[in-house]
Amino acid sequence: MGNEKLKSTRRKFIKSAAALAGTSLGLSLLNASGLLIHAAEPEDKDLPWYGIGIDIEKCIGCGNCARACKMENDVPKEPFFFRTWVEQYTVKNNGEVDISSPDGGIEGFEQKIPDSDIFKSYFVPKMCNHCYKSPCTQVCPVGATYVSPEGVVLIDEKYCIGCRYCVQACPYGCRFIHPVKNVANKCTFCYHRLKKGLAPACMENCPTGARIYGNLRDKDSELVKFLKEHITQVLRPNLNTGSKLYYNELSSEVR
Amino acid sequence: MDPTFQHLYDILANQQGYIFPNEIELQWGILIVIYPFITGLVAGAFILASLERVFNVKILKATYQLALLTALAFLIVAPMPLISHLSQPQRAYEIMITPHSSSAMAIFGFVYLWYLMVVLLLEIWFDYRHSFVVWSNEKKGVMKWVYRILTLGISDISPRVLKWDKKLGYIITIIGIPSAFILHGYVGFIFGSIKANPWWSTPLMPIIFLFSAMVSGIALVMLVYMVISYIRKQNIDINVLNTIGRYLFFVLLLDFTLEGLDQIQRIYEAEESFQILKLLVSGKLYLTLFVSQGLVGTLIPMITLVFLQFTKHKFKFQKAIYFIICILVLIGVYSMRWNVVIGGQLFSKSFAGFTGFKLNLIGLDGTLMAIFWMVIPFAILAFLLWLLPPWKMVKEGE
Numbered sequence: 216m217g218n219e220k221l222k223s224t225r226r227k228f229i230k231s232a233a234a235l236a237g238t239s240l241g242l243s244l245l246n247a248s249g250l251l252i253h254a255a256e257p258e259d260k261d262l263p264w265y266g267i268g269i270d271i272e273k274c275i276g277c278g279n280c281a282r283a284c285k286m287e288n289d290v291p292k293e294p295f296f297f298r299t300w301v302e303q304y305t306v307k308n309n310g311e312v313d314i315s316s317p318d319g320g321i322e323g324f325e326q327k328i329p330d331s332d333i334f335k336s337y338f339v340p341k342m343c344n345h346c347y348k349s350p351c352t353q354v355c356p357v358g359a360t361y362v363s364p365e366g367v368v369l370i371d372e373k374y375c376i377g378c379r380y381c382v383q384a385c386p387y388g389c390r391f392i393h394p395v396k397n398v399a400n401k402c403t404f405c406y407h408r409l410k411k412g413l414a415p416a417c418m419e420n421c422p423t424g425a426r427i428y429g430n431l432r433d434k435d436s437e438l439v440k441f442l443k444e445h446i447t448q449v450l451r452p453n454l455n456t457g458s459k460l461y462y463n464e465l466s467s468e469v470r
Numbered sequence: 471m472d473p474t475f476q477h478l479y480d481i482l483a484n485q486q487g488y489i490f491p492n493e494i495e496l497q498w499g500i501l502i503v504i505y506p507f508i509t510g511l512v513a514g515a516f517i518l519a520s521l522e523r524v525f526n527v528k529i530l531k532a533t534y535q536l537a538l539l540t541a542l543a544f545l546i547v548a549p550m551p552l553i554s555h556l557s558q559p560q561r562a563y564e565i566m567i568t569p570h571s572s573s574a575m576a577i578f579g580f581v582y583l584w585y586l587m588v589v590l591l592l593e594i595w596f597d598y599r600h601s602f603v604v605w606s607n608e609k610k611g612v613m614k615w616v617y618r619i620l621t622l623g624i625s626d627i628s629p630r631v632l633k634w635d636k637k638l639g640y641i642i643t644i645i646g647i648p649s650a651f652i653l654h655g656y657v658g659f660i661f662g663s664i665k666a667n668p669w670w671s672t673p674l675m676p677i678i679f680l681f682s683a684m685v686s687g688i689a690l691v692m693l694v695y696m697v698i699s700y701i702r703k704q705n706i707d708i709n710v711l712n713t714i715g716r717y718l719f720f721v722l723l724l725d726f727t728l729e730g731l732d733q734i735q736r737i738y739e740a741e742e743s744f745q746i747l748k749l750l751v752s753g754k755l756y757l758t759l760f761v762s763q764g765l766v767g768t769l770i771p772m773i774t775l776v777f778l779q780f781t782k783h784k785f786k787f788q789k790a791i792y793f794i795i796c797i798l799v800l801i802g803v804y805s806m807r808w809n810v811v812i813g814g815q816l817f818s819k820s821f822a823g824f825t826g827f828k829l830n831l832i833g834l835d836g837t838l839m840a841i842f843w844m845v846i847p848f849a850i851l852a853f854l855l856w857l858l859p860p861w862k863m864v865k866e867g868e
Binding site: 293294295296297300302312314315316318319341350353354355356357358374375376377378379380382383384385386387388389390391392394397398454470 | 472474475478482487488489490491492493494495497498555556557558559561562564565568569570572573574575576578660663664665666667815818819820821822823
């Protein structure tokens with residue numbers, strides 16, 4: 216009797232151990248196939264791998280970039296749709312932080328807080344971070360948004376089903392649903408210009424050179440020099456999005 | 471000013487603090503609130519039915535088929551709010567033919583089909599096959615053919631084959647329980663896996679969704695049982711109500727504990743997003759979270775259920791109380807879905823301000839559309855009860 220019981224206990228143990236081992240093996244295979252870990256690897260090592268540098272010290276908040284982007288890319292003019300915008304941060308003497316971006320900063324800024332109350336103030340241009348572990352491409356249910364071989368995050372407008380999951384997944388608020396096309400829309404790094412060797416519209420029109428771009432693989436590129444000469448930071452490094460938008464002089468108030 | 475954007479200008483004028491300019495417009499409206507509500511009802515109703523079958527709870531036999539048919543009626547409608555909220559609904563099929571392997575949402579179609587075809591339809595079929603055969607022999611005209619088609623040509627009702635029906639049905643129930651867990655846990659994962667949103671991003675989200683699903687499914691089946699008995703002028707068995715009531719209490723307690731745990735963890739860790747979430751729950755979500763979900767949908771039903779278990783009352787009084795509890799619980803779970811879906815979009819990802827939400831009455835994403843998708847399952851249920859009446863099922867040995 217006792218022996219019988221022992222046998223059945225042993226059988227049970229072996230069964231559960233096998234089930235556990237099987238599950239672990241299954242999950243590890245899932246991992247290897249890239250289903251759980253998501254990151255875009257550069258496909259073609261000969262192509263450039265683009266990134267962006269923004270020098271907050273140089274930005275004067277003129278809004279030229281946001282204006283140029285809307286014109287170049289046919290972005291709806293209403294103040295709810297932006298591929299790039301500028302934020303004004305004002306830290307007051309009492310420690311309060313005031314953030315504003317009226318109409319995305321297209322018409323420039325007016326400081327409403329009296330000088331005597333201001334501790335410091337600066338402008339932060341925002342745009343798609345063209346992340347290489349981008350949460351937006353990870354969640355797209357049909358793969359309509361993808362990373363180009365040059366590391367640019369793009370959307371196939373003929374393929375997007377408009378589920379809006381990518382808009383939810385972007386931690387930087389860079390995506391919107393185009394009100395006429397009814398599909399997701401965002402900064403394309405002016406891919407159409409890039410392919411012709413031209414700079415993106417926002418960078419071309421920045422009067423102070425606060426925005427630059429370049430090939431992260433090319434040690435002599437303007438961007439790599441920028442990264443070498445400045446102490447830079449990306450937005451929300453804790454989220455591990457693999458952002459390729461590097462800021463110089465990024466203050467801790469900026470989200 | 472373009473009138474199409476009037477509502478956005480209104481929200482812009484009333485925004486609080488700073489929000490990213492693209493965040494003025496809320497992406498997911500009321501249809502995405504009822505989507506997890508409906509799938510939750512499906513999973514919950516199924517789990518209640520499975521309890522009867524797997525653990526052989528004899529007293530719940532009266533609600534077994536009712537629960538399965540309720541689950542089916544709601545499951546048929548489950549993808550509709552999702553599809554109708556898409557900006558390009560005509561491309562919805564792409565999610566099935568070219569799913570993106572890393573997307574949580576892409577798996578929905580497959581989880582859904584698995585659940586519909588492999589679990590629910592098969593289980594119901596094995597359960598009803600004997601009756602289909604008998605009914606196809608008894609009925610005349612069109613209905614004879616309808617039932618004959620439903621037998622799928624398998625008309626053997628010898629005891630040996632019927633035993634197999636039972637055995638296979640049982641196996642499917644066993645497969646069905648984890649499937650129901652996956653179906654709804656997965657819906658929670660759609661939200662819980664968005665790291666950009668601190669209100670959603672918690673590993674507890676799938677589990678919380680699952681338990682709230684069970685709460686809502688159990689309440690719905692109890693409600694349907696009471697209403698159907700009333701319509702059919704049949705007596706309600708108080709033991710059935712008491713048993714389901716007991717389950718409802720335990721699941722409510724678990725659900726409440728889990729959600730409480732989630733909130734305590736957030737409050738104690740008080741991460742970067744804590745300030746904005748605190749403002750969210752004490753402001754824009756105050757009514758739907760503390761009053762509607764917490765008090766009306768959880769605490770009052772829990773206390774009343776305990777009260778009913780330990781005190782003796784007139785049958786009529788008990789019935790009325792159970793009826794009210796079910797409705798309160800459903801309101802509570804609906805509010806929970808609202809708090810997750812809408813609440814998660816009201817604050818800016820800059821953690822510095824709030825946008826607003828204006829619920830439209832008409833339009834593809836309006837209240838009427840949501841009501842429509844909530845009413846249709848009941849119409850389907852009525853049809854299913856007419857086609858497959860559980861009370862006319864052929865019992866073994868007849």
